[in-house]
Amino acid sequence: MTMPTAVALEDTKVAFRLGDGRVYTAVEQAQLAVGQGEFVAIVGPTGCGKSTLLNVAAGLLKPAAGSVKVFDRPLAGLNKDAGYLFQADALFPWKTAVDNVAIGLEIRGTPRPEALARAQKWLTSVGLGAFAGRYPHMLSGGQRKRVALAQVLIRDPKILLMDEPFGPLDAQTRQVMGNLLLELWSADRKAVLFVTHDLEEAIALADRVVIMSAGPSSRIIGDWRVELARPRDIFEVRLDKEFHALHREIWSVLKDEVMKGYAQSTQAEAV
Amino acid sequence: MSRLTLLSLQLLVAVVAIVLWQVLSTVPVFGKILLPPFFFSNPVDVFSQIVKWFASGVIWKHLWITLWESILAFVIGSLGGVLVGFWFARQPVVAAVFDPYVKMVNALPRVVLAPIFALWLGLGIWSKVALGVTLVFFIVFFNVYQGVKEVSRTVLDNGRMLGMSEQQLMRNVYWPSALSWMFSSLHTSVGFAVVGAVVGEYLGSAAGLGYLIQQAEGVFDVAGVFAGMFVLSAFVLLIDMGVTMVERRLLVWRPTAADGRG
Numbered sequence: 001m002t003m004p005t006a007v008a009l010e011d012t013k014v015a016f017r018l019g020d021g022r023v024y025t026a027v028e029q030a031q032l033a034v035g036q037g038e039f040v041a042i043v044g045p046t047g048c049g050k051s052t053l054l055n056v057a058a059g060l061l062k063p064a065a066g067s068v069k070v071f072d073r074p075l076a077g078l079n080k081d082a083g084y085l086f087q088a089d090a091l092f093p094w095k096t097a098v099d100n101v102a103i104g105l106e107i108r109g110t111p112r113p114e115a116l117a118r119a120q121k122w123l124t125s126v127g128l129g130a131f132a133g134r135y136p137h138m139l140s141g142g143q144r145k146r147v148a149l150a151q152v153l154i155r156d157p158k159i160l161l162m163d164e165p166f167g168p169l170d171a172q173t174r175q176v177m178g179n180l181l182l183e184l185w186s187a188d189r190k191a192v193l194f195v196t197h198d199l200e201e202a203i204a205l206a207d208r209v210v211i212m213s214a215g216p217s218s219r220i221i222g223d224w225r226v227e228l229a230r231p232r233d234i235f236e237v238r239l240d241k242e243f244h245a246l247h248r249e250i251w252s253v254l255k256d257e258v259m260k261g262y263a264q265s266t267q268a269e270a271v
Numbered sequence: 272m273s274r275l276t277l278l279s280l281q282l283l284v285a286v287v288a289i290v291l292w293q294v295l296s297t298v299p300v301f302g303k304i305l306l307p308p309f310f311f312s313n314p315v316d317v318f319s320q321i322v323k324w325f326a327s328g329v330i331w332k333h334l335w336i337t338l339w340e341s342i343l344a345f346v347i348g349s350l351g352g353v354l355v356g357f358w359f360a361r362q363p364v365v366a367a368v369f370d371p372y373v374k375m376v377n378a379l380p381r382v383v384l385a386p387i388f389a390l391w392l393g394l395g396i397w398s399k400v401a402l403g404v405t406l407v408f409f410i411v412f413f414n415v416y417q418g419v420k421e422v423s424r425t426v427l428d429n430g431r432m433l434g435m436s437e438q439q440l441m442r443n444v445y446w447p448s449a450l451s452w453m454f455s456s457l458h459t460s461v462g463f464a465v466v467g468a469v470v471g472e473y474l475g476s477a478a479g480l481g482y483l484i485q486q487a488e489g490v491f492d493v494a495g496v497f498a499g500m501f502v503l504s505a506f507v508l509l510i511d512m513g514v515t516m517v518e519r520r521l522l523v524w525r526p527t528a529a530d531g532r533g
Binding site: 058080082083084086089090091092093094095096107108136152 | 425
């Protein structure tokens with residue numbers, strides 16, 4: 001199956017200059033292509049640079065070496081074809097839910113009444129039709145994520161970048177959000193690059209799971225295809241035999257990295 | 272505690288204080304009046320002075336002048352603070368160059384500027400407005416500066432990823448953030464606008480509440496001084512209530528707006 005590539009990282013290296021002049025290499029080298037309509041999850045231990053890689057794909061960070069290609073064209077500046085769902089709260093706290101969703105259209109020049117009407121529709125499709133007038137602080141963590149999802153999707157980006165978007169949520173809400181995401185995604189199958197530290201979540205959602213080694217100087221060390229049938233239900237798919245087999249296989253690789261990452265993080269604290 | 276109990280307890284404090292004041296300044300204790308009327312006056316005199324001011328209507332002119340000076344000081348000071356705060360926050364080089372001077376001017380007790388302003392701007396309202404402006408400006412300036420500097424990185428990145436240009440970021444992210452910081456210091460800056468006006472009047476003017484107090488003091492009219500102070504406190508309380516109302520409307524989106532100062 002060959003798909004046209006939506007976003008590709010080619011021999012990408014990411015490094016930062018630290019305050020004391022040393023150079024910290026977050027990602028040594030990464031080679032990754034996300035096809036159109038493909039849902040790829042990146043899994044790795046804490047501090048392996050998976051979010052960094054996502055920022056490179058978004059154009060928020062420049063790679064130290066290598067390049068990023070979006071629809072086979074080199075990326076310069078921000079990735080305008082991508083929508084980005086952040087891990088932290090990124091809604092504008094001074095705008096109501098509906099204004100937060102509408103802003104993506106308004107800045108493009110869509111007349112306000114039309115933008116608001118479409119924002120209201122999107123809020124309804126993420127299950128928050130009745131909460132349009134609420135400010136972010138009046139919504140729960142899960143509701144804020146729904147608004148953020150609508151805020152990104154209303155612009156109809158061709159690529160969806162997600163940085164542990166459901167990380168701060170409780171286990172049940174995460175699963176509900178996962179199902180919502182799959183449901184919305186199946187409507188038009190955008191290319192998705194989804195970063196998480198939760199292997200189960202990755203397998204349940206994605207077409208491909210990519211594993212990164214523990215940082216610093218991390219690299220991609222594994223790439224698995226998830227052949228579970230779609231449409232999937234996140235609650236159900238976890239009980240599937242295939243799911244378990246795949247989980248065991250990937251975990252055997254990931255486990256060592258998690259231990260390494262943990263050892264490094266405790267060492268770093270000791271210094 | 273219910274609202275009613277609280278209110279009655281609050282009233283009780285005032286009643287006890289006033290009764291004590293009245294008794295100690297008129298009834299001798301062991302043959303001695305503890306609060307000599309020459310220095311402390313008494314509540315009845317003070318109250319009748321206030322009534323006289325309002326009955327004759329002379330007070331309105333003074334109140335009006337002080338209010339007008341405060342408003343002008345607040346508006347001009349805030350405008351300057353917002354503009355300069357924004358400018359400095361967006362131009363770190365400018366901020367770094369001016370930093371020691373900003374600190375120097377801010378460290379200066381504003382009272383010493385009053386004679387200068389009186390010389391430059393005369394004894395009319397503008398010398399008082401200028402004094403208020405120097406107080407309001409720095410509060411608003413520091414808050415707006417912080418507000419722009421401390422815009423959440425994630426919110427900013429989100430704005431960029433949603434396709435905002437620099438100008439749209441300015442309007443939709445920096446500006447609301449800066450304003451929210453400015454509004455959070457609204458009570459302080461409005462209070463300082465009044466302080467500037469009254470202190471300016473006190474040090475040299477022909478009208479206003481500060482002038483009224485200064486005049487009474489000049490002829491050892493202690494009742495007049497206290498009366499002026501009471502009118503001033505009531506005036507400030509009223510303004511503060513107005514500010515609270517404005518704040519409730521403007522900061523609805525903030526989790527703390529509802530349980531802020533009342």
